[in-house]
Amino acid sequence: MPSYWLLKTEPSTYSFDQLQAERQTLWNGIRNYQARNYLRDFKKGDFALIYHSGKEKAVVGIAKVLDQAIHEPDPDGGDWLQVKIASHRKFKKPVPLQNIKTLPELKNLPLLKQSRLSVMPIGEKEFNILTQTLGEVCD
């Protein structure tokens, strides 16, 4: 059984389009313990929604987790993780935060409650609502 996640990124720093162009990337630079701890639970075959913060404020695509998270070298000696993901599907239209906030079934998403958390778990039902009810993905 795959687990489902949401990864936040500021698109001017790294966008889903860049991920699609590169096919895969090492998702790194996470410097928050709660987010790092979630990364420990990433496993091959999991899915991660990609959310663009800042001006866009929308879920834009789905990535597939290619392997467990691995240690990220840090010049400051920190104990951090990075994870290899691949682009999987793009949404036909981005799913705006504004729409996400209107659904009672999604009101417990950490996205809405913990604005600073950049890696968060989501339930399978929540994932399905986001990808099938609110949004539609490309083939």
Place this chain on the structure above:
DNA sequence: GCCAACGTTGGC
């Protein structure tokens, strides 16, 4: 540009 919600740092 402002503010809320954290997280971090450093003095005590």
Place this chain on the structure above:
DNA sequence: GCCAACGTTGGC
């Protein structure tokens, strides 16, 4: 260990 000051993220 507490708390004030400061920094960062991110929505509005």
